[in-house]
Amino acid sequence: MENFRKNIGLYFGTFNPIHIGHLIIANHMVENSDLDEIWMVVTPHNPFKKKSSLLDNHHRLDMVYLATEGYDKIQPSDIEFNLPQPNYTINTLTHISEKHPNYKFNLIMGEDNLKSFHKWRNYEAILDDYNVYVYPRISEGVVENQFTEHLKIHRVAAPIVEISSTMVRNSIKNEKNIQPLLSSKVFDYIDKMNFYRK
Template sequence: MEVGLFFGSFNPIHTGHMIIANLVKETTSVEEVWFIVSPQNPFKKNKNLLHEFDRLDLVNAAIADDYKFRSSDVEFNMPRPSYTIDTLTVLQEKHPDKTFRLIIGGDNLASFPKWKNHDKILEHFGLIVYPRPNAKPTDLINHKSIQMIDAPEVDISATLIRKLIKEGKSINYLVPEPVAGLIRSKGFFQD
């Protein structure tokens, strides 16, 4: 089974994430998309970053109705900061029956050669790349292990969502309804 891995802080997960995950699932050979929730980096305290388990709960709320979406806390128990190649290696060891591909935005493709062991990621896993506003051009788009997908350039900002919540304004349609409900009931991002 081929699995697309969508890494992120998901602070909070929003409709843009869901649109991309669904398009990957529907337009590529990927059969499942796993949302890999990145833990808080202990060296970079961000007062706006919800605790990793709260962000995992938000992801679970967002994906509850789609059996082809899964969440993962694999990085919660790994050394920090964790590098993508290390997470991919752990997942491959835990799930030798699966083929993993990394889902990234086009805005990250130009800097991808700076990632730790980026060549091994391309060789053993490969990338699915979705369009992002202001993505810099790169020759990597022609690499045999990179698949570009046709998707809208969704530019929903978690920063904007958190700002609206703090101001007591609606976040309808920016996040899935179960996520909005959980944010309200737990008082997340209210400060």
Template sequence: MKIGLLFGTFDPIHLGHIQIGQSLLDAKLVEKIWFIITPLNPFKKGKKISSIKDRFAMVSIAVKKQKKFIISDIELNLELPSYTSNTLRYIKQKYPKDDFVVIMGSDSYLSISKWQDSQYILDNFEIYVYQRPGQTVKLSSNIIHIPGKQMDISSSYIRNNLSLSRGLLDSEVLEYINKNALYH
């Protein structure tokens, strides 16, 4: 089975994340999408991040309507900080019969050289890149653009502009955020 791996802090998960996954399913590029919640992104050390419980709850809410979207807690059981290369090695070993691709935005791809053991990722996985407005990623044999309309959404924008975020979040995720006073 071909599975797309969408790693993220998901603080919060937004409709852009959902659209990316749905675009890949619609184009039949993957059969399932795993949303892998990163407990501690090495590039976000020292930054305020919502609890893993809240982020897991928001992702659960956002993906529940699409049976081919799977929420994964795989990184919760691995050594911190969460390095994508370590997680990918673990996944390949645990699920040897499946074919995995890594999904990321062009902003992440353009900075991949700063990631721990990025060459392992580039050498062993297809990378499906979501083009962000104003960023260009050169295609190669293992770099594939994700089809679909570009959405200029970021979780940081939503956290900083929650009152303007209607339409950028699943309504139940927004309700969860307000009920739990996240980002206020």
């Protein structure tokens, strides 16, 4: 067994915006597994896709910084910002492993993503070299048989949190109070910057 200094879970998302659901999952995963840290990897805007309501990369990263202050085991990451687009998870995993050879990296995903994991680019290569930690989600479809008992796939009985960034954005647009759904610093930042109002 190689000697790794830290066992790190990578939690990918657009975090548009990051909400308490993301924090509940990340904190539960790091406190109830053998992971030492969770890195919240902010996914950059794909230049090949229509922009829609996705905030600029640096604003979403700023909000992840604000939301994770005070969580020693949860760190923001902009590792994907400098990778060529469109980017695939396997490329990020390879890049980050080369950049930090002393760390062991793992992929974190919701069960909804596990159901479509067989469609991911080079998913076999991901499972050859990385462990996958799965948290429960309410979603349609079934997990493929090849993933149900896979030695590299670990299920963590995290709380099921049905809060979405889409719901947060729509509520702001419709002038609803969403304070309980965001950390106070993220709420203040969105309010000050006037985000998601239109």
